[in-house]
Amino acid sequence: MQPVDRHVAGYAADGGLRWLSVDCRLAAEHPHPTSVEDAHAGLAWLAAHAHELGVDPYCESRSSVRAAVAAWSQGPDHRPDQMAYRRSMTMSGSSTTFFLVPGGYQAGWSWQPVARRLRVAGHDALTVDVPGLADGDDRTGRHLSEAVDHVVVEVERHDLHNVVLVGHSWGGYLITGAAHRLTDRIAKVIYFNALVPARGVALIDENQSYSAMLHAQIEASPDGSVAITRDQMPLLAPEWGEQARQLLFELLVPQPGAHFTKPLDVDDVTTLGVPVAYVLSENDLVLARPGTEFAARLGLTPVTVPGGHQSMLTRPDQVAQALLEC
Incomplete structure (x- = not known):
């Protein structure tokens, strides 16, 4: 055989x-x-x-x-092992909808390679553009609560059930806030290279070095936004070549500053009685704290995948497999 x-x-x-x-x-x-x-x-x-x-x-x-x-x-x-992620639950008749929330400076496009693989595996997969981060969006007057509201509205608008909420990076704030309002619709919450917010603590306060840098950018920006700089790209995409980093840089958009300065007033998702997982890239250099510390807030040890912070773009097979199995 x-x-x-x-x-x-x-x-x-x-x-x-x-x-x-x-x-x-x-x-x-x-x-x-x-x-x-x-x-x-x-x-x-x-x-x-x-x-x-x-x-x-x-x-x-x-x-x-x-x-x-x-x-x-x-x-x-x-190689046959590259087909492994297709197996998952496709034959069982139990279909799950993966709702993929992007990280900071990005939109739904960042999840598209993984979303395609999840669909091949027999599941529905939806990506979402957060207000203020889609191409051409006005960034003034945006708030964290609005971004959380948008995730909730999109899940309800599509009348989704058996949902796996997946959040990348800053998207950890959005899935945390949304999960508390979607408990009757979600099957699992997965943090991917993501912040796990502590109640009452804004992203900007998770790291003192980040805090000074972000506050300075927000104060200097006419619309109160924060932008990735070119010299930060090797941290964001350590395994990428220069041309690929330049392409990613061109796709990123400034982030409304209030997304980073406002906290959530909810407990962590372990209080909701739904399964929770944390997936961490081996070479993530971007998070405000080590991913193992964020996972520990949930009482978890991370499931590891190769690559850096953007490994859903560089290692979509492995990331899709991890989301299916964790």
Whole structure:
């Protein structure tokens, strides 16, 4: 049995499915279109034997077993273990909606690579743009409470249930505040390289060095916002090359200062009776405190993934897998 067959057999076993593996002739000894012809021969055989297998290859009946087609590359960069994150709960019929909240200076685009992988794994995944952080938004007069309200409104507007709230970085404040108002809709809360707010403590007060820097930027800005500077990019994306850092820098927008200066007046989410997890990148250099300290506020040891603060962009496979398994 080929390695990929072992993985497919596992998926089929999870869902009580029948599966057929076509032993195609391989390139370069058998060039195109040999593999296409072999795949077609396998489908033709399946259609001819569909009745005895109890398979509906034409997908006409809702009661019979239907057919699906998949392919696997033999290239050196494609390994069966890269498919592992697809397994999760897709065969169980228990679908979860991952609601992905971005960190500071970013919008929903920062979660898109992970969101796609969660959808491949059989779940719904929604990203959200927080007011003041989407392209072209006015940043004046924005408040932390408004950002929390927006998360709550979006979950309710889509009438979501069995929701996994995931917050990156500053987004930890938003999922904490929102979770207290969505207890009947959420299944889990996951902090990803995120701050876990202490009641009554604003982000700006979590670190004295950060506090002085952020206060200075807010006072100097005409609209009271805070911006990432170019010399901070190696900390934000330590494993990125210069061109990739420049691209990320161009995508970031200034943050309304009040997002950082206002605290939450709620307890941590462990008081809500819902499962909680903390996922931490091994080389996160940005958080106001070590991620292990934030996880400890929840009584947790972090689940670790490779990469830096933005590893949902550089390591989406591993991050998606961690979100599915933690």
